[in-house]
């Protein structure tokens with residue numbers, strides 16, 4: 082079976098978020114960006130399914146040329162090849178524009194399964210996978226804690242607020258995975274070396290048959306008007322505990338004043 | 343221009359509407375005529391509850407297939423309803439089911455959407471404004487352009503549910519359900535007894551961080567929380583360390599909480615943690631480090647050892 086797995090190149094989540102005040106966009110320093118850790122679970126799921134059933138894993142991303150890095154990582158883990166959707170004209174895409182671009186790249190592949198993470202670590206809207214499933218007209222099986230395929234049926238344990246559901250559909254389908262599907266593997270040295278030679282196809286909007294007004298800044302319906310800081314500093318009372326129990330009395334007095342006790 | 347029509351996507355939990363949908367009726371009422379959309383079987387009391395919270399029209403379909411099949415039947419029917427009725431704004435709660443429906447609608451209708459909003463409003467010129475946290479320390483004001491409907495998903499606790507009383511007209515949805523859309527079948531639904539604390543409803547939250555030193559010390563927080571009738575929360579550092587399950591985690595990637603009182607014990611106050619508890623009415627912080635950032639948002643800060651202060655406090659409260 083053929084699996085397309087979406088991976089996103091995101092600013093390293095361990096570094097503070099920076100917003101450019103002029104463009105009001107996230108500052109995405111490619112040198113400080115990595116494959117979205119959430120997407121490594123998707124790559125892992127795809128690799129396990131192909132190990133079991135045979136087939137091919139194709140990693141797909143939309144981003145600037147540097148996003149190639151996320152694809153190399155997916156290939157180092159074991160993906161066979163990759164598609165990089167990249168075009169100046171895609172800058173400023175909102176969820177719909179991104180979904181259109183990824184759909185255009187994925188459609189000709191005719192995959193049995195498309196895998197995404199539940200939400201990205203930088204945008205965490207979680208809207209892209211459903212939008213993509215809508216455009217590709219694939220059934221969507223989301224919030225997967227476990228994914229299995231038997232014949233042409235995909236079965237997912239879908240996490241809910243109060244437990245989980247077992248859900249099923251016939252392939253082709255789109256699945257979103259959570260971190261419960263199983264720890265992603267580390268690329269081996271061999272994997273890292275092999276990834277350097279694996280092919281990446283780069284596609285621009287003309288090759289994908291996309292019109293400029295449907296993607297990128299011109300196609301975006303969502304506009305950021307303003308960014309403001311929310312750092313708030315309360316001028317609260319600070320007491321230093323000196324071991325006499327005085328501070329405990331302070332806390333009690335405060336609890337009484339707000340009628341918690 | 344007539345009155346704005348604001349639709350709230352509604353799911354049911356047992357025989358009551360999901361509490362997050364009830365929360366969304368509050369902004370819906372403020373922005374125009376509040377209407378609820380409820381697909382799937384629901385009891386009289388659920389419809390009653392929606393009316394009480396300000397829904398004036400309830401678009402309802404009781405076909406059981408809406409619970410037996412996920413997403414596509416809901417999206418098909420909602421698309422048809424939108425087409426026919428042309429609401430201005432649709433509000434979706436932050437539930438997995440609502441997100442699925444919202445996301446697919448974006449692709450099917452080719453419209454824009456805003457996720458994770460903590461506030462929604464219109465400016466005097468009629469432009470939609472949504473407030474969305476971006477990163478832990480900044481808020482973005484975002485709008486949607488082009489023709490309505492606008493789709494906005496709202497975070498839990500952004501608004502308080504208000505029972506204002508009232509009557510609703512229940513309109514049975516007549517859109518036929520197409521079998522071709524019944525592709526994702528629910529085979530089994532497993533309810534797992536709620537593991538962990540009920541942080542959403544707690545009036546007092548006693549939260550612990552790495553400053554507790556060892557997992558066993560969480561017992562001290564349980565005892566204090568019991569004495570105060572509250573729940574226990576945690577920072578991600580201790581969740582990652584495996585001291586307590588993920589359901590305890592407060593913050594950007596955990597729960598968003600808004601208790602009356604939040605007692606932060608041995609928590610440094612990293613921006614990602616603060617993002618989840620900033621809305622607390624009062625904050626008490628206990629931390630050994632006088633420069634810990636958590637003190638910046640404390641109404642009362644105690645510089646000292648959490649392991650000695652917390653048991654003494656519990657004892658004093660219990661002794662009353």
Ligand SMILES: Cc1cc2nc3c(=O)[nH]c(=O)nc-3n(C[C@H](O)[C@H](O)[C@H](O)COP(=O)(O)OP(=O)(O)OC[C@H]3O[C@@H](n4cnc5c(N)ncnc54)[C@H](O)[C@@H]3O)c2cc1C
Nearest residue numbers: 551552553577578579593594595596608610615630631648
């Ligand atoms: C993308 C991303 C998302 C994140 N999401 C979250 C999230 O949702 N929630 C979250 O909490 N974190 C989150 N984090 C992690 C966050 O950045 C911090 O690492 C974490 O909150 C720190 O936890 P802590 O305060 O328990 O530990 P520390 O930062 O280690 O602080 C421990 C504190 O305890 C104090 N202390 C030590 N001993 C004592 C004592 N005996 N008595 C009193 N005080 C003592 C110390 O002075 C210190 O201030 C996220 C990080 C990233 C990168």
Ligand SMILES: Nc1ncnc2c1ncn2[C@@H]1O[C@H](COP(=O)(O)O)[C@@H](O)[C@H]1O
Nearest residue numbers: 087088143197198200201206207208209
């Ligand atoms: N630009 C992108 N390229 C590839 N995959 C993406 C992109 N944006 C989002 N995704 C996928 O969709 C998931 C959810 O993203 P989001 O809707 O942004 O939270 C991500 O974890 C990825 O799997």
